[in-house]
Amino acid sequence: MxxxxxxxxxxxxxxxxxxxxxxxxxxxxxxxxxxxxxxxxxxxxxxxxxxxxxxxxxxxxxxxxxxxxxxxxxxxxxxxxxxxxxxxxxxxxxxxxxxxxxxxxxxxxxxxxxxxxxxxxxxxxxxxxxxxxxxxxxxxxxxxxxxxxxxxxxxxDAPPRYIEIAKQAFPKRLSLKGLRIAIDCANGAGYRVAPTTLYELGAEVFPVGVEPNGLNINAECGSTHPETVSEAVKRYRCDIGIALDGDADRVIICDEKGHVVDGDQIMALIGLDWAKRGRLNGNGVVATVMSNLGLERRLKAEGLTLERTKVGDRYVMERMREGGFNIGGEQSGHIILKDHATTGDGLMAALQVLAVLVEAGAPMSELARQFEPVPQLLQNVRYTAGKPLEDEKVKAAMAEAEAALNGAGRLLVRPSGTEKLIRVMAEGDDEALVKRVVNEVAEAVKAAG
Missing domain, CATH: 3.40.120.10 (Alpha-D-Glucose-1,6-Bisphosphate, subunit A, domain 3)
Incomplete structure (x- = not known):
């Protein structure tokens, strides 16, 4: 290419x-x-x-x-x-x-x-x-x-058409009546359609981040600043909080206590629910190399697979189309539900979480932790020139780290697609070991770059 x-x-x-x-x-x-x-x-x-x-x-x-x-x-x-x-x-x-x-x-x-x-x-x-x-x-x-x-x-008429399509994705047998929902639209593209959809499905809606002025998109709000929706949940005594990003293709959820639920937990929640209902295609979920090992283990325990791709929702979608999967996504909250959308859709994903919440009749805090996340650490190392990943000392440090993790964890070292950064990520059951291997590989990259 x-x-x-x-x-x-x-x-x-x-x-x-x-x-x-x-x-x-x-x-x-x-x-x-x-x-x-x-x-x-x-x-x-x-x-x-x-x-x-x-x-x-x-x-x-x-x-x-x-x-x-x-x-x-x-x-x-x-x-x-x-x-x-x-x-x-x-x-x-x-x-x-x-x-x-x-x-x-x-x-x-x-x-x-x-x-x-x-x-x-x-x-x-x-x-x-x-x-x-x-x-x-x-x-x-x-x-x-x-x-x-x-x-x-x-x-x-595009926004009303989108609202109708979104409403169709929520199970007919259910209603959001009686639910108090905080939604943070990041002063972005979903500022009208998302609260309207939730309201029309019966919820009591408490919107924040719905006053765009051209300069305040994603400013201390939205899925990259979940503390804003978390605060709104506590302030308005909501059952759940939903935070979209500026173009509304990602979502982060928080429970009634204000605790944040990331994309991995959301994929587990929807994936396991769909598997139970016979709706999950491909017998698994597609995620990227950044998704937590805990998600992989939880799916495995239910006889399901986690397919991993390069970082980027386009690669997740390509794999979904090749393998016939209908759920995929990223830890960042980019959730793709192929039955309903051709790209990540924060509102559609939130509606599926709400369907599970209504059906279960349990508080969100009980549903939010679908698996115990494995300790995961990411360090970004800036470099000025050359190709640090081709340096022999960096290769040796990576080989040592792999050996130290010895099947009980993962090491992932990759260059950023947009900046002169090397991302060093490791995860495993032993938090101290994870810290040590990330630091050792990061030091080697610094020395080389």
Missing amino acids: GERKYFGTDGIRGRANTHPMTAEVALRVGLAAGRLFRTDDDRRHLVVIGKDTRLSGYMIEPALVAGLASVGMDVRTFGPLPTPGVAMMTRSMRADLGIMISASHNDYADNGIKLFGPDGYKLSDEIELKIEAMMDEALDQDLAPSNKLGRVKRID
Whole structure:
């Protein structure tokens, strides 16, 4: 695979108004993606675009629209809508391409562009590389004649359509009546649709992070700051707290005592419930190399498997599609429920947790700890040059660490996809040993880099 110039593990992302997150790059994405997805037949071609609540969305969106319209693609803009909602609407409206403008859980200063194919799935690495190659071509290549320019419309019915689809994912036999739910929407894309969905399903809803001003997305709120929803749960005496991130494709839950429940516990909770109901496909769950060993052991005890992939929800989804799995995700709260969505969906995952909660009739604190997490430690080591992982001393330190863990734990050493960082993670039953091996490998990496 070629060297990536613009696209990272999840679309194009960067600081707004600095390369690559400028109006010019957005224009080039529109031109290139429009040309690639425009076929030779006579029909009109359609692109749908959603965004979160960042100020820079007002700059990125028109640039994308201009690029797409100038190569003859019709465009429908949705305004603020969760990433999974854009993926859904791409498929539902039979669009050739879906685009989400968001930098997910990052603060307002960043922004990003994610692309979805007509099937609602994120584009493959190969297609992204093709778009990259076309982005560097002349801006006036393959432009549409003036009578064939794309037409652009803002449509307002995307949020209500997404709400209806989300409600369908909650079991008909159940209701949220009588439940007090705190929901933190991170001042992001889910700020309207998530509280409305929960309210319409019968809950008493206590929303926080629902006053976006363009600059406060993910600011001390949302799934990366679970203390905010935890505080709301205690303040309003709620039965459960739900925290979404800026584009609402991740979720973190907290119980009625305000204790945080991460993505691994959520996957265990939904996975074991679906297995019991005969709904779990593939006889297991797909997660990344970062998921806790405790999750793997718990699934194994029930005769289920945990399949691991590289970090990144696109790799989780690829494995799910290959192996016929319908639950996958990441520890960070990126949960993919393939029966309901083609990408991570925080609201859909929360609804499945709520279904288990209502059915069990037990407090969330009793359901939250599906397994005992194994001690896990992650250290990020910054380096300036070279390839530390190819250094002989680093290789030796890693081999020693593997031998010390000796089957009773895992060592994972990998470079960051976005920064000059080496991530050193170990987990095992012996916490002191885990600390020691992480420190030894981290020291070796520091010395090499």
